[in-house]
Amino acid sequence: MVIIGLDGLNPDLVYQWRDELSTLSKFMEEGIYGRIKSTVPPITPQAWSCVLCGKNPGHFGYWDFTYRDDYSYGQPELVNSEVRDERVESLYEILPRHGRKVAVINVPVTYPPPEIPNGFCVSCFMTPSVEREFTYPDFLKEEIKKIVGEYIIDASTSDMNFRQMDKQKVADRIYEMDKQRFDLTKYFIREKHCDFVFTVVMGTDRMPHLFYRYVDQNHKNYTYHKKYKDALRNHYKFCDENIGEILRLIDENTSIMIVSDHSVQSLDGRINLNQWLIQEGYMKLKKRPEQLIPLMQADIDWNETRAWATGFTGQLYLNIKGREPQGTIDPQNYDSILDELSEKIKDITDEEGKKLKTQVFKRKEIHSGEYSRFGPDLFIYFDNCHWNISELIGYDSIYSYDTPKGPDDAGHGPYGFFALYGPGVRKAGEVSGADLLDVAPTALHLMGLPIPQDMEGKALTKKKHGYSEEDKEEVKERLAKIGYFG
Ligand SMILES: [Zn+2]
Numbered sequence: 001m002v003i004i005g006l007d008g009l010n011p012d013l014v015y016q017w018r019d020e021l022s023t024l025s026k027f028m029e030e031g032i033y034g035r036i037k038s039t040v041p042p043i044t045p046q047a048w049s050c051v052l053c054g055k056n057p058g059h060f061g062y063w064d065f066t067y068r069d070d071y072s073y074g075q076p077e078l079v080n081s082e083v084r085d086e087r088v089e090s091l092y093e094i095l096p097r098h099g100r101k102v103a104v105i106n107v108p109v110t111y112p113p114p115e116i117p118n119g120f121c122v123s124c125f126m127t128p129s130v131e132r133e134f135t136y137p138d139f140l141k142e143e144i145k146k147i148v149g150e151y152i153i154d155a156s157t158s159d160m161n162f163r164q165m166d167k168q169k170v171a172d173r174i175y176e177m178d179k180q181r182f183d184l185t186k187y188f189i190r191e192k193h194c195d196f197v198f199t200v201v202m203g204t205d206r207m208p209h210l211f212y213r214y215v216d217q218n219h220k221n222y223t224y225h226k227k228y229k230d231a232l233r234n235h236y237k238f239c240d241e242n243i244g245e246i247l248r249l250i251d252e253n254t255s256i257m258i259v260s261d262h263s264v265q266s267l268d269g270r271i272n273l274n275q276w277l278i279q280e281g282y283m284k285l286k287k288r289p290e291q292l293i294p295l296m297q298a299d300i301d302w303n304e305t306r307a308w309a310t311g312f313t314g315q316l317y318l319n320i321k322g323r324e325p326q327g328t329i330d331p332q333n334y335d336s337i338l339d340e341l342s343e344k345i346k347d348i349t350d351e352e353g354k355k356l357k358t359q360v361f362k363r364k365e366i367h368s369g370e371y372s373r374f375g376p377d378l379f380i381y382f383d384n385c386h387w388n389i390s391e392l393i394g395y396d397s398i399y400s401y402d403t404p405k406g407p408d409d410a411g412h413g414p415y416g417f418f419a420l421y422g423p424g425v426r427k428a429g430e431v432s433g434a435d436l437l438d439v440a441p442t443a444l445h446l447m448g449l450p451i452p453q454d455m456e457g458k459a460l461t462k463k464k465h466g467y468s469e470e471d472k473e474e475v476k477e478r479l480a481k482i483g484y485f486g
Contacts, residue, residue, distance in 0.1 A: 001422075001443050002189065002256045003198040004243055005051070005107065007044060008205030009236075009260035011035045011417035013215075017233055023244040024419055027258060028429075031421035032460065036434040039063075040361050040379050041313040042262030042412040045079045045126075047436055048108040048200060051259070052090040054440030054455035058363075060087045061371025064311050065126075068374050071323045074296040075310065078126070081110050087371065089452070091440055092116045095196050098449050103188035105199040106181055108261075120188060125154040125202055147187055152177040155206040163408055167210055171231065175238065178203040182242040189249050196447065207235045208264040212409035219266045219409065220401070255422025255446045259439060263413035269401055271348060271382055273309035273316070273389040274298075276398045280344065282307045289394040298393035302326035307341060312411065314380030314389040316341065338362060338378055345380055351399050356383040385413050418460075422446070425461055429471070434460055 011034075018025055027033060039047045039057055043064055046057040057063055060083070066075035085093070092114060095102050102119035104110055111123040113136040121136040122144065130151050135141045144151055155162035155174050162170050178201050185199045213221045214228040247256060274295055277283040284304035295308060302319065303326050309316045318337060321327035329337055342360040349355055361379040363372065382389070388411045390400050402408070418434055424446050437457030444451050445459035467475060
């Protein structure tokens with residue numbers, strides 16, 4: 001089996017450009033495809049980790065790039081493969097046990113590169129530098145250099161955030177970087193005869209963050225640009241062509257899955273959520289900073305603070321007595337405070353007083369597992385994630401757009417895209433109800449292996465999908481015509 005992860009690939013854009021994406025179209029016509037539910041929140045590290053292990057983030061304990069392992073304030077630890085591998089079993093541990101040869105290329109949260117028996121790993125964009133050991137086995141590093149040249153870890157360089165770089169230069173770098181991933185995928189299929197190759201391409205996430213304003217006429221900062229208006233579409237086509245080349249390399253016994261961990265969609269604004277908590281009396285500062293500073297550098301009066309927020313889409317923690325070091329909320333008020341905050345948060349409007357379609361999720365209702373207890377107490381999606389938050393302290397109002405890290409055209413959306421094609425995959429067209437948790441069981445099922453009882457997803461090849469989306473509409477229409485329903 002081959003899994004090509006296209007980070008942030010947006011299903012709506014795939015549907016819109018379908019005619020120009022001949023490989024994806026083939027998978028969609030001859031296999032199954034649809035939207036696939038991301039994790040809450042739809043952030044890269046835990047989304048791909050759920051793909052690897054088939055379990056919700058509560059089992060490995062992170063919801064972002066950092067995590068906490070106790071009830072201290074803040075989330076100082078960077079997520080890494082060693083922590084996850086201690087807590088959950090990944091496909092790259094299960095498959096070698098069944099004698100399968102595995103290659104894992106650039107899958108987020110594979111630094112340090114795990115030791116895969118009889119297998120290979122090239123670690124992800126969170127690798128500090130190519131000076132470090134970023135491959136397993138170590139000698140693979142030299143092979144990679146021969147095949148693709150100097151390995152590019154991410155769009156950003158060691159001294160520059162990609163959001164601040166010259167757009168053309170960073171786009172060229174993204175193409176080169178993604179080409180390396182596709183070339184390595186081919187190498188592991190062709191030369192190393194792997195049974196399972198799982199590659200994640202990051203350019204599909206980086207490009208829209210840079211170019212979305214030129215693509216979407218409804219974007220807040222929509223700008224007509226002769227050259228950049230097709231930047232995203234061309235990159236989608238580039239990925240599609242490379243996947244086509246991979247398809248030509250695999251034999252008739254091999255299935256292929258395309259999957260994205262979330263979408264990347266237009267970003268309309270940001271709520272400065274900690275500033276809002278201050279205004280509403282849930283957070284108190286000992287001293288207001290003179291400039292914008294990160295939450296954890298702010299001088300917070302924890303004895304007078306009931307909640308704080310972090311993350312991109314909005315993750316809220318309560319300051320609970322007996323749990324956090326300077327807790328202020330009685331544990332028996334946990335739910336009532338969360339309900340009170342939820343109602344108030346849902347009432348936050350945009351700058352012009354227009355209602356936002358805001359959803360909130362209590363962690364204990366959507367996540368389980370041993371490490372769930374250290375997670376955020378409430379997750380927030382402002383306007384279907386078209387609004388993000390800023391956790392910085394020192395704003396004058398609760399609204400902002402740019403961050404100090406530079407402008408960003410896009411944010412993450414809660415559904416990715418998937419298409420599955422190959423032997424054992426029935427031609428079912430578009431299906432609903434797919435979840436990232438289903439990917440690991442699907443891979444195991446297609447490879448003829450047992451699915452561990454404690455995996456939470458279901459094999460998409462076994463799942464009952466009922467009618468396809470298109471068929472459903474057609475049958476409904478027909479029944480309506482003869483008066484069965486309105
Ligand atoms: Zn991602």
